[in-house]
């Protein structure tokens with residue numbers, strides 16, 4: 001897989017929406033960047049707030065054969081972001097399934113949407129990363145951070161993007177070759193494994209055992225190890241999810 005074409009918009013509703021609306025014409029490896037998003041969204045249809053010029057917001061389209069392990073893509077993207085952030089001498093962690101945190105605050109989120117055909121799938125990988133944000137909206141300021149806040153330095157957004165695309169190609173090629181060793185990084189850098197978490201849906205506390213071969217969370221429930229099938233988790237000392 002190689003990144004083929006990069007299209008940049010000054011202002012657009014959402015880079016994921018753009019890809020969905022232009023799926024046929026766009027080739028695999030297309031990257032859509034927005035300097036400003038007016039209707040960015042995250043998982044569970046949550047609003048994704050971004051700041052013009054300071055938040056890196058983009059989506060990658062890959063068209064590939066249909067596989068059962070599509071859930072791994074969110075994990076390899078999380079690892080790509082984590083490895084890129086580490087190049088800036090910060091120490092991020094992954095809050096399964098799709099958040100990257102620094103000092104317990106969210107710096108980046110991933111939204112993967114799959115458009116499934118009979119034998120193939122279009123995977124839309126939406127990524128938002130707070131790069132040069134100095135402050136945040138009052139609704140998220142206690143739970144969001146940026147590369148600037150963590151390093152006290154302005155970073156070049158294009159340089160960050162290129163490093164991230166390089167890392168993404170590396171881990172996505174591993175995935176295509178059925179090499180899932182990136183999951184070890186997810187496990188090592190997980191901020192949930194070994195902790196008690198709160199499941200919002202069933203409103204219970206459970207212990208996180210690990211991440212399985214398909215990138216799913218393994219939890220201990222009533223003494224039994226089971227795959228967590230829901231969407232949302234939060235650390236039990238912090239009931240508000242981000």
Ligand code: BTN
Pocket residue numbers: 013014015016017037039040041042043044046048056057058059098108109110111125126127128
């Ligand atoms: C999340 O935290 O739940 C995921 C956030 C993903 C936001 C990105 S920004 C680029 C792309 N376009 C969108 O509308 N969403 C994703």
